[in-house]
Each structure stands twice: as C-alpha cells, then as structure tokens.
Amino acid sequence: DAGVTQSPTHLIKTRGQHVTLRCSPISGHKSVSWYQQVLGQGPQFIFQYYEKEERGRGNFPDRFSARQFPNYSSELNVNALLLGDSALYLCASSLEVGVKNIQYFGAGTRLSVL
Amino acid sequence: AQTVTQSQPEMSVQEAETVTLSCTYDTSENNYYLFWYKQPPSRQMILVIRQEAYKQQNATENRFSVNFQKAAKSFSLKISDSQLGDTAMYFCAFMNPGGSQGNLIFGKGTKLSVKP
Numbered sequence: 637d638a639g640v641t642q643s644p645t646h647l648i649k650t651r652g653q654h655v656t657l658r659c660s661p662i663s664g665h666k667s668v669s670w671y672q673q674v675l676g677q678g679p680q681f682i683f684q685y686y687e688k689e690e691r692g693r694g695n696f697p698d699r700f701s702a703r704q705f706p707n708y709s710s711e712l713n714v715n716a717l718l719l720g721d722s723a724l725y726l727c728a729s730s731l732e733v734g735v736k737n738i739q740y741f742g743a744g745t746r747l748s749v750l
Numbered sequence: 751a752q753t754v755t756q757s758q759p760e761m762s763v764q765e766a767e768t769v770t771l772s773c774t775y776d777t778s779e780n781n782y783y784l785f786w787y788k789q790p791p792s793r794q795m796i797l798v799i800r801q802e803a804y805k806q807q808n809a810t811e812n813r814f815s816v817n818f819q820k821a822a823k824s825f826s827l828k829i830s831d832s833q834l835g836d837t838a839m840y841f842c843a844f845m846n847p848g849g850s851q852g853n854l855i856f857g858k859g860t861k862l863s864v865k866p
Contacts, residue, residue: 669853678754678841678856679795692853724793728854736783739854741795 638663640729640742648748649717657712657745661729667691668710669739670702673724685710686733714747722749752777754844756857763832764865770817771827771860773842780804783845784818784825785854790838798840801825832864 641660649655661668667686671679684692685704699715708729714721724746728739753776763769775784786798801809801818808816813833817826829836839861843854 671854676858678843678858679854681853681855684853694853726795728795738797738800740797741787743792743794746793 640727640740642725642727642742642745644745645743646746646748648750650750651717651719653717654713654715655717655747657714657725657727657747659710659712659727659729659742661708661710661727662740665729665731665740666708667730667733667737668704668708669728669730670710670712671726671728672696673726673744675723679726682712684733691733717749719749722747752779752844752846752855754842754855754857756842756860758860759858760861760863762863762865763829765832765834767832768828768830769832769862771829771840771842771862773825773827773857775823775825775842775844777823777844784816785843785845786814786816786825786827787841787843787856788836788838789841789859795841799827829862834864834866836862837864838862 643658669684670682673679681694683702688704702712704710724744726744728741730737730739755774782803784801787795788798799811799814813830815828839859841859842857
C-alpha cells in the first residue's frame with residue numbers, strides 16, 4: 637500500500653506570493669495533520685482535519701489555511717508568503733483522531749521563500 | 751502547555767555499540783502517549799517506538815527500547831547494536847490528549863551519527 641504522499645517535493649516562491657501544498661493520506665485514513673519544520677527544529681503543529689472538519693489548529697497566523705476533501709486528501713494554503721515561511725512542511729495521516737492513533741508522515745514539501 | 755526537551759543536540763556512537771538519547775517533558779495530564787520518531791536524510795519521519803503513560807512496562811521494538819520514568823517525566827531511547835542505518839535525527843514527541851485532538855508536540859531533536 638502507498639504511504640502518505642505529498643506534492644510537490646520542492647517549491648521556490650517569492651515574498652508576497654501564495655502557495656498550495658497537497659497531501660494524500662494512507663488509504664483508509666480519515667485524519668490529516670500538517671506540521672511546519674524549520675531548519676534545525678522539531679516539527680510544529682499547524683492543523684488537523686478529520687472527516688473534512690478542522691479538529692485542531694496550532695499557533696499560526698490566518699495566512700495559513702487548509703481543507704480536507706471528500707476523498708480525505710488535503711491542501712495547505714499559505715498567503716502573502718514571508719521569508720520566515722521557508723521550511724519543510726510535513727503531512728501526517730491517521731485512521732482516526734485522538735491519542736491512540738499513530739500518525740504516519742510523508743516525506744514533506746521543502747518550501748523556499750526568496 | 752506541554753513541552754518536550756531534548757538536551758543533546760548531537761551524539762555519535764560506534765557501530766555495534768549502545769547509545770541512549772535523552773528526553774524530558776512537562777505536562778499536567780495523567781494519561782498520554784510518548785513517541786520516538788526517526789528522520790533520516792530522506793526527510794520522512796518514521797515511528798521508532800511509542801509508550802502509553804498508564805503502562806508501567808517499558809516499550810521495546812527489536813534493538814530499540816525506552817526507559818520511561820513517569821514521576822521524573824523522563825523518556826529516554828536506548829539503541830542497542832547500533833547500525834549505520836540508524837544515522838538520523840531522532841525526535842521525542844508527546845501526544846496531546848486534550849479533547850478530540852491528537853496533535854504531536856516535538857522536541858528539537860538529537861542528531862545521531864553511527865560511525866563504522
């Protein structure tokens with residue numbers, strides 16, 4: 637079975653632009669979470685979606701938004717890009733939400749903002 | 751708020767030897783999960799091992815085991831018989847049990863190098 641897939645793998649944007657990152661969860665998984673990993677740091681939680689509804693949001697500005705589609709895939713959108721948005725964006729999927737559900741990660745999208 | 755601290759930015763070990771990575775955390779919750787994830791240069795986070803806080807017994811997965819000290823809020827990872835393929839960043843993570851959420855809180859990571 638395919639794991640969590642993310643596209644694109646690399647992306648270069650300039651300040652002020654908008655970006656959309658995509659994630660396909662493991663087949664059968666209904667929950668998707670997004671994390672931002674700045675170089676040299678651990679991942680930070682951005683959003684969690686379950687059954688197309690937002691179930692959690694981290695401490696990120698409103699420039700960050702996301703959605704989940706009926707097939708459980710997800711998009712992360714970032715508007716008005718800043719240099720500080722340069723990071724590895726990780727998507728993780730799990731069967732359900734909650735403490736007992738293991739999150740499986742994709743290989744991430746490396747975003748560079750110039 | 752929960753926090754996770756990894757005090758060793760980098761460590762190295764000789765192939766076939768044993769190494770222990772440290773992690774401490776802070777929480778007022780009584781029931782939670784702790785994880786160790788491995789991130790090789792390929793970038794993909796791979797689950798190494800997880801521990802349920804209400805279980806006294808330390809989790810083990812082949813060459814990987816943990817020393818979970820709930821009262822001390824300590825969760826260290828022991829890698830036995832280290833292999834070159836163990837070279838990676840290792841992240842300790844705490845699962846936030848609040849409500850219906852299940853987001854992970856990560857430490858800053860420890861870079862492990864296994865030397866031949």
